[in-house]
Amino acid sequence: MKINCSDADIEYIENFYSSDEARVLFKELGQNLAWRHDDIKLFGKVMKIPRLQAWYGDNNLSYRYSNMTLTAEPWAASLRALKAKVSDYCQHDFNAVLANLYRNQQDSVGWHSDDEPELGEMPTIASLSFGAEREFQLKHIVTKEKITISLAAGSLLIMKGETQDCWQHCLPKRTKAISPRINLTFRKICL
Numbered sequence: 291m292k293i294n295c296s297d298a299d300i301e302y303i304e305n306f307y308s309s310d311e312a313r314v315l316f317k318e319l320g321q322n323l324a325w326r327h328d329d330i331k332l333f334g335k336v337m338k339i340p341r342l343q344a345w346y347g348d349n350n351l352s353y354r355y356s357n358m359t360l361t362a363e364p365w366a367a368s369l370r371a372l373k374a375k376v377s378d379y380c381q382h383d384f385n386a387v388l389a390n391l392y393r394n395q396q397d398s399v400g401w402h403s404d405d406e407p408e409l410g411e412m413p414t415i416a417s418l419s420f421g422a423e424r425e426f427q428l429k430h431i432v433t434k435e436k437i438t439i440s441l442a443a444g445s446l447l448i449m450k451g452e453t454q455d456c457w458q459h460c461l462p463k464r465t466k467a468i469s470p471r472i473n474l475t476f477r478k479i480c481l
Contacts, residue, residue: 297430330357392422404454423471
């Protein structure tokens with residue numbers, strides 16, 4: 291399903307993986323990825339990132355954001371299979387994935403665009419979700435128009451074209467208890 295918004299090319303596929311497949315993949319990824327709890331420096335203050343993360347990709351690819359550099363772990367077998375299916379659907383050759391584990395309602399990611407130089411111009415980001423459903427928010431940089439999409443377990447969200455130039459996105463904290471969620475954002479690092 292195409293998401294109708296200006297200056298963006300966003301597609302949402304709710305059942306990219308069945309609920310049974312999503313349940314198995316959530317468990318496998320949660321147990322087998324090399325989760326890290328990194329520090330980040332914001333406004334001159336060092337703090338723990340409010341989620342766990344893991345970075346995988348081709349040939350020790352590096353990814354830098356928020357004054358932090360991640361060096362890719364070699365592809366885990368489960369991630370390689372997911373990458374193949376997502377790359378085939380998107381007709382895009384992804385070479386890395388940032389995995390995020392949101393442990394509960396307090397884990398989050400603030401407003402940002404995936405517009406780092408190593409992603410190139412008009413990057414395609416493919417985002418797979420497993421575990422608890424969470425609200426993903428988008429906000430237009432100029433008009434401040436907001437869109438909220440509930441990302442279900444097994445869903446795929448694709449953002450391409452001008453999306454990262456014109457929109458920011460976040461996964462906000464919530465007050466109501468939420469079970470863990472794993473999100474995989476496939477990317478193409480331009481060498």
